[in-house]
Amino acid sequence: MSKRRAGHGFGEAPEDFLVVGPGFRLAGIDTSATPGFKGGKAEGEAVLTQRDPHLADLQERLFAEGMGGGVRSLLLILQAMDTAGKGGMISHVVGAVDVQGVQLAAFKTPTDEEKQHDFLWRIERQLPKPGMLGCFDRSHYEDVLIHRVHGWADETELERRYSAIQDFEAHLHASGTEIIKVMLHISKAEQGRRLAARLDDPTKYWKFNPGDIAERRLWDSYMEAYQIAIERTSTPYAPWYVVPADNKWYARLVVQELLVAALERMDPQWPGPGYDIEEQKRLLAES
Numbered sequence: 485m486s487k488r489r490a491g492h493g494f495g496e497a498p499e500d501f502l503v504v505g506p507g508f509r510l511a512g513i514d515t516s517a518t519p520g521f522k523g524g525k526a527e528g529e530a531v532l533t534q535r536d537p538h539l540a541d542l543q544e545r546l547f548a549e550g551m552g553g554g555v556r557s558l559l560l561i562l563q564a565m566d567t568a569g570k571g572g573m574i575s576h577v578v579g580a581v582d583v584q585g586v587q588l589a590a591f592k593t594p595t596d597e598e599k600q601h602d603f604l605w606r607i608e609r610q611l612p613k614p615g616m617l618g619c620f621d622r623s624h625y626e627d628v629l630i631h632r633v634h635g636w637a638d639e640t641e642l643e644r645r646y647s648a649i650q651d652f653e654a655h656l657h658a659s660g661t662e663i664i665k666v667m668l669h670i671s672k673a674e675q676g677r678r679l680a681a682r683l684d685d686p687t688k689y690w691k692f693n694p695g696d697i698a699e700r701r702l703w704d705s706y707m708e709a710y711q712i713a714i715e716r717t718s719t720p721y722a723p724w725y726v727v728p729a730d731n732k733w734y735a736r737l738v739v740q741e742l743l744v745a746a747l748e749r750m751d752p753q754w755p756g757p758g759y760d761i762e763e764q765k766r767l768l769a770e771s
Contacts, residue, residue, distance in 0.1 A: 493531045504724040515671040516730040528733040536580040542747035547585035550615010552755025556660040557612040561620045564668035567678035590621035603627040632709040646716040657721040668729035
């Protein structure tokens with residue numbers, strides 16, 4: 485358990501009760517629940533707005549630290565089934581901070597060039613630089629989720645990838661990158677409602693992909709793949725958090741708190757000046 489005080493509206497800190505631990509079962513999570521939060525949608529959205537300035541201040545300090553020669557960064561990895569709210573998470577939570585300190589990467593189907601390299605090659609090219617808040621919309625976990633579900637990799641190769649991911653994330657952590665891994669967990673029924681809503685709204689047609697229906701038919705296989713991947717790769721240095729996401733407001737609030745908690749642990753500092761302040765004041769007065 486962390487010693488951090490719970491965020492506004494929470495009885496205890498979300499990183500304590502949503503982190504994956506021994507005996508974790510994805511099937512046992514109520515995706516419509518709002519564990520730990522004292523209130524409903526209106527209260528949650530109000531807290532989200534109230535906490536934005538604090539998150540923005542912490543992120544600005546991290547960015548300034550990096551500009552001053554610091555080496556640390558923060559990486560948020562978002563994984564989810566289609567329609568679970570990754571895009572909204574980025575705009576409503578990550579979008580609340582200074583964009584010049586954010587590195588966003590969305591990983592789609594690998595390009596021909598990317599296929600010529602090991603699966604982590606394209607991930608390494610998008611890692612956040614010092615001082616940056618990195619955000620991955622999907623990630624290297626696609627290469628153990630989709631590939632397991634569709635049988636594109638055998639068990640030996642999948643085990644190699646799980647081990648490679650652990651080593652990769654351990655190296656990132658040791659190099660100064662804090663990692664937050666979040667699965668936004670929605671129910672199959674909720675996904676169905678969100679897909680139907682896209683088909684009923686001309687402004688959302690562009691979001692609908694007919695291939696989502698084919699993937700939806702493999703729901704149980706995806707849940708099994710997530711269970712295995714999370715079990716194999718949740719570590720003290722890069723833990724998984726599984727966030728009930730049928731309620732978008734709740735999921736956004738939790739991720740905001742996870743970012744705040746990580747940045748508070750990092751406690752980034754404003755860098756000192758690389759010049760003589762009094763001399764610069766004198767030169768400014770003379771200019």
